[in-house]
Amino acid sequence: MWTFVCTGCGWRGHPVHTSDGAFVSWHxxxxxxxxxxxxxxxxRYHELQEQLEETD
Numbered sequence: 403m404w405t406f407v408c409t410g411c412g413w414r415g416h417p418v419h420t421s422d423g424a425f426v427s428w429h430x431x432x433x434x435x436x437x438x439x440x441x442x443x444x445x446r447y448h449e450l451q452e453q454l455e456e457t458d
Contacts, residue, residue, distance in 0.1 A: 422446060 404424035
């Protein structure tokens, strides 16, 4: 599991399965409701899901 932690203030992101997901969690905590980042994350998530299905 991946997460970002701020050693200065103690903020912790939600644990997620990928480093990309941890980065998005951190980014969205800093810029809540940033629709552009959310759309990019959903696109990448679906790409990864398709890759997993192809390898099964």
